[in-house]
Amino acid sequence: MPDILHRVGIKIPADKVFQALTTLEGLSRWWISGATGDPEQGGLLLFGFVDMRVVELKPGRLVRWECTRGPEEWLGTQITFNLKSTQEQTFVLFTHANWREPVEFMHHCSTKWATFLLSLKDWLERDEGRPVPYDVKIHVGD
């Protein structure tokens, strides 16, 4: 099954990147403004157009969500943020896995995820996140 893959390197320690992925404040600053819900393991995160179950957390190392409500193509898909520290930066290895088919919407979501991961980087490095509704528009009507 096809996956969406991405990687960015962020000049911030892994524990701060982990916080950005596991707090409502953080998630609201780089992905979706006004995220609500419970960011603890087993909790449900509510992002408006989609709900995500937090299925795995390893502090400073890994965050995994499963989509429980949202676009039909996303149901049951899993999103994983793997953090890898080096002396200079924290690499975020991102996977949005278990898509059933490489539909056109998957192409769209892949490009959008790149903009959100760069939003995560820009928020952490220089306080310039671009969460929804301030997100980078990638087509007319986006």
Add this chain to the structure above:
Amino acid sequence: MPDILHRVGIKIPADKVFQALTTLEGLSRWWISGATGDPEQGGLLLFGFVDMRVVELKPGRLVRWECTRGPEEWLGTQITFNLKSTQEQTFVLFTHANWREPVEFMHHCSTKWATFLLSLKDWLERDEGRPVPYDVKIHVGD
């Protein structure tokens, strides 16, 4: 085999987008400054770190390259730009296919391709391309 997928919509007619993908001037403005070689069907495009054979051209509709020299992971991979016109915009459906494994470099390349496709969009819509070496940096040392 895993593929890199992306999509952007550009407010420009498909024939102009096709030109940006099939002329040295165009390719130099959004992907790699100083691209050389032969952009005709069967020709070899030289991008410095990589050479691409132009394996298929359908004016206003499709461009396909095959990597003949470059990073080991790219050898034999195929890059396809599929153009779809609507009244409002030209959608570019991008695929970088035939990777052998979803290695970490593939994650990196996926995010970079997103930045280059947005560079293509920004160049065509408002003359603000970001080709190498002015490309968006996605990690320390990129």
